[in-house]
Amino acid sequence: MKLQVNGNYIYITLWDKQAKKPRRFYLGRKENFKKLEELFRVAREYRITKQEITDYLEYYFDKRINLTKIEYVILSLSLGVELWKLNGNIRMRLE
Amino acid sequence: MEIEWKYKNAFRIAIKEIRRFYPEFAIIGRFARNFYANPETTLDIDFIANLDDVERLAEFIEHISSHYEIFPNDVGHWQYKIIIKGVRVDLVKPPQYKFDDEVISRRRIVRIEGVGEVPILSPEDLVTLYVVASINRGVKDLIKAKDIIIYSLAKHDFNEDYFLRKCEENSVKALCLTLLSN
Numbered sequence: 001m002k003l004q005v006n007g008n009y010i011y012i013t014l015w016d017k018q019a020k021k022p023r024r025f026y027l028g029r030k031e032n033f034k035k036l037e038e039l040f041r042v043a044r045e046y047r048i049t050k051q052e053i054t055d056y057l058e059y060y061f062d063k064r065i066n067l068t069k070i071e072y073v074i075l076s077l078s079l080g081v082e083l084w085k086l087n088g089n090i091r092m093r094l095e
Numbered sequence: 096m097e098i099e100w101k102y103k104n105a106f107r108i109a110i111k112e113i114r115r116f117y118p119e120f121a122i123i124g125r126f127a128r129n130f131y132a133n134p135e136t137t138l139d140i141d142f143i144a145n146l147d148d149v150e151r152l153a154e155f156i157e158h159i160s161s162h163y164e165i166f167p168n169d170v171g172h173w174q175y176k177i178i179i180k181g182v183r184v185d186l187v188k189p190p191q192y193k194f195d196d197e198v199i200s201r202r203r204i205v206r207i208e209g210v211g212e213v214p215i216l217s218p219e220d221l222v223t224l225y226v227v228a229s230i231n232r233g234v235k236d237l238i239k240a241k242d243i244i245i246y247s248l249a250k251h252d253f254n255e256d257y258f259l260r261k262c263e264e265n266s267v268k269a270l271c272l273t274l275l276s277n
Binding site: 001027038 | 129130136
């Protein structure tokens, strides 16, 4: 899978699952080539291990609501803000 | 637990105030992501709403600024930051993202004790929003998008056809197809 440059514009050809045929997509101007190349690389290569998924389903997942257990979602906020404050950020900043 | 109560109280107030002016709102960002994937710490709660109506926005800002800090405190922006009981709440309407009636109708409603009913963007729409954001903000948002896809597929809770249609509508289908490719 390669980005294609034609004149000042970038394209990519991919298999379109819905149309069931290859399709050429316009992506933007060639000034953004590096940024787009990085996005497509990460989109293709980023992975999560099977163990991480198993751990999530075993410990964090609530089958009754088909979502993460609510207590962990709330904890992710309270822990995040409290740790941030402990790191010297006394007052919440608006900037 | 006192700390949990403090955050739930701020969350409850934020929802009450935003719902009063924007009943179509939904939770987005990392806080929403955490409902669908392995939770990560977050510093704020992000809300999306239709901020295009200037009169409604002006009334909202006037009301909120009389009780809480809000920045900026005038109309014409797509992102507002509000501090409620020490918790930062962001209210946004990213200009490149189509927050339409179909997206609103597919919100997931979660009932949280001490907070009430909380609408969250569906996993498909949240991923689409992250992909749209990644075009300007970079790979961090794309990683969050793929996290949601992977964990949702593991739970058999991800509608690929709907997702790709919304990606097409938001002009990011090529990236979305690549996210689904392995």
